[in-house]
Amino acid sequence: MRKIRNYDELVSRGDTESRTIVLDVAEATLGRLDAYNRIKAITAVEGNVLRIGTKVWDLSTKRNVYLVGAGKAANHMARAVDEVLGDKLTQGIVIVKIAEEGDVFHRTDIRVGGHPIPNEEGYAASLDILDLVEQATADDLFIAVISGGSSALMSCPVEGISLQDEMDTTDILLKSGAGIYEINAIRRHISRMNGGMLAKAIAEKGAELIGFGISDAVGTPPTGDYGVPYANYASTPIGPDKTTLADARRVIRDYALENRLPASVVNYLMNVGNEGETPKSFPHNTYYLLNTLPDSCIYAKEAAEELGVPAIILTSFLEGEAKDAGMVMSSIAREIQQYGNPVPAPCIVLSSGEVTTRIPSNSEITGTGGPGCEMTTGFSLTAPNAPGSVLFSIDSEGTDGTAMAAGGLTDSTTLARADEVNLNVHDALRGHATHELLAAVGDSVFTGNTGTNLCDLNILYVPVRSNIQ
Structure with a gap:
């Protein structure tokens, strides 16, 4: 097809x-x-051994194996992981933009979130994911599949900011003329999930995290051998965040958003202390970067030249x-x-x-x-x-x-x-x-x-x- x-x-x-x-x-x-093919190419389960690229895990040492994720490419990513793990998977919750008939899963629950504006179902799914994390122990393994769009799909604002406030904030930011890095500086700092906050919650339980990601960030270098864990993985719900509270405050000033964004958002960002900063490193997590933005041009160039x-x-x-x-x-x-x-x-x-x-x-x-x-x-x-x-x-x-x-x-x-x-x-x-x-x-x-x-x-x-x- x-x-x-x-x-x-x-x-x-x-x-x-x-x-x-x-x-x-x-x-x-x-x-x-297509991320489905890329994950299947480097991932396999043999007995109790999970192999991803150059690294292996003994699943017999894990109490539970959970699959979580969000993104506009998460359908294909989750389907690949769900198929490879089979009965080794305890439970999965993945938030997507569009559910399609070909999305057949064994132990993964697919939820349809809102994008580019968050919605109630994405918010409810995020709370369910946080419930899984809350029950986790150091004997559990989380496998996360994350692609672009997760900031809206995995919507879960901090206490004091309503879902409607987050929805209005997203709408205003997308029409403000701000770049995506600037938009994310605000979105990540009002979220319980984004900007590495999901990974932080998993780390606080002592559980292990493996992340599959697709980077749509302008400026990320082309991928090399994507079966080798990626040391410089950043941002999204499962990685360290490069944006800061200072960045978020600067965006509010630069784009004159003080009186346009919901008051709850402006008050929170302008007054929260260091406890509102997003995490900046996760040295114990394992990340695989499947594709980056320059790859599309590189592959297209090769395809064109094959056509002469x-x-x-x-x-x-x-x-x-x-x-x-x-x-x-x-x-x-x-x-x-x-x-x-x-x-x-x-x-x-x-x-x-x-x-x-x-x-x-x-x-x-x-x-x-x-x-x-x-x-x-x-x-x-x-x-x-x-x-x-x-x-x-x-x-x-x-x-x-x-x-x-x-x-x-x-x-x-x-x-x-x-x-x-x-x-x-x-x-x-x-x-x-x-x-x-x-x-x-x-x-x-x-x-x-x-x-x-x-x-x-x-x-x-x-x-x-x-x-x-």
């Missing part, structure tokens, strides 16, 4: 040859990133306003076609990172969408200047912002096709209703859960201009 579920529809319109190349590269990349298409990695640090980034990609395509810079056409230009969308007021919103939809819609505005060029941009986990689509795929014909059905691209961008626009012209990308979560994956294909009719 293809990762891109509407592949055939996407190649049936527009610049079909260019679209086919881009989608084939995307398919190969997403298949290689030259490819370059422009950046794995892409940040900023999504629609503007799309227009920049269009200008790069035009430069390539006309002057051969930075590489001649035909070629693929790859980028990854985490672009964002600033929404000062909810009154602006007239539809749904996310950074991938907005980036490709922005690209479509000036793509006619680079005939045949195609931009594919998705949130690699399979849902883009508030849209159930993964993102979009637009080309030099999208603008004209929107005009044909009386849709205005500028109106869609102003109203942050880009998913509806792309769906109407057949340029939305649908994947469902992909088994990975490495933020944005952007694939730009630029053909030779003289070959375009």
Whole structure:
């Protein structure tokens, strides 16, 4: 089964040859990133021995083995661990964004949390996980599967802050223009789970923790041998946190959030003492980092070259306003076609990172969408200047912002096709209703859960201009 579920529809319109190349590269990349396959490749149980990569555990010495986790790729991650452990697993609770029919588990309870805004079910599941931890002893083993999105899915605010306050805080932060590191500085310091607080609770019981993680943080180096425990694992609910209370307070000041965030959140962060700081090290835990953000570009480059298409990695640090980034990609395509810079056409230009969308007021919103939809819609505005060029941009986990689509795929014909059905691209961008626009012209990308979560994956294909009719 293809990762891109509407592949055939996407190649049936527009610049079909260019679209086919881009989608084939995307398919190969997403298949290689699937965490289910990566965990199964390094994990096995033989008798009472659990082997993960280069390390082994004697399960006969463990009273209970628990599986916990959260994230937008946690479905595939949890399924792999659940299958490998079988009857050795005592109980599992994992919080996901979307439950699918193919999610079959033996001893793991799957809960559907809220993302990007937390919800009641995620909160209740987090309390159940904390109950498991509260019952644990030094003879227990916790295996955690964590990917991007866990900050919202594993929602559990500290005492004095309500779930509604945390929900409102998340909504305001996501529309403030703040970067993800800044957003997390606040979210982690008002949580009983995030920023390493779950690992801290496990450590206080003396139990052992093994963590499988996917890092969607901009700036994390590419993975090497992922069967070797990763020494520098950081952040998320199970690792040490690099953000500080000082960071959280600075974000409140820098983005003028004192009177926008709930009073309970501002009062807590501004007045809590050192007891409110997140943990900074867990020397006794074992972590495996399955993939990092640069991997998507590296794998896509290899996939493109296997198809015989030259490819370059422009950046794995892409940040900023999504629609503007799309227009920049269009200008790069035009430069390539006309002057051969930075590489001649035909070629693929790859980028990854985490672009964002600033929404000062909810009154602006007239539809749904996310950074991938907005980036490709922005690209479509000036793509006619680079005939045949195609931009594919998705949130690699399979849902883009508030849209159930993964993102979009637009080309030099999208603008004209929107005009044909009386849709205005500028109106869609102003109203942050880009998913509806792309769906109407057949340029939305649908994947469902992909088994990975490495933020944005952007694939730009630029053909030779003289070959375009």
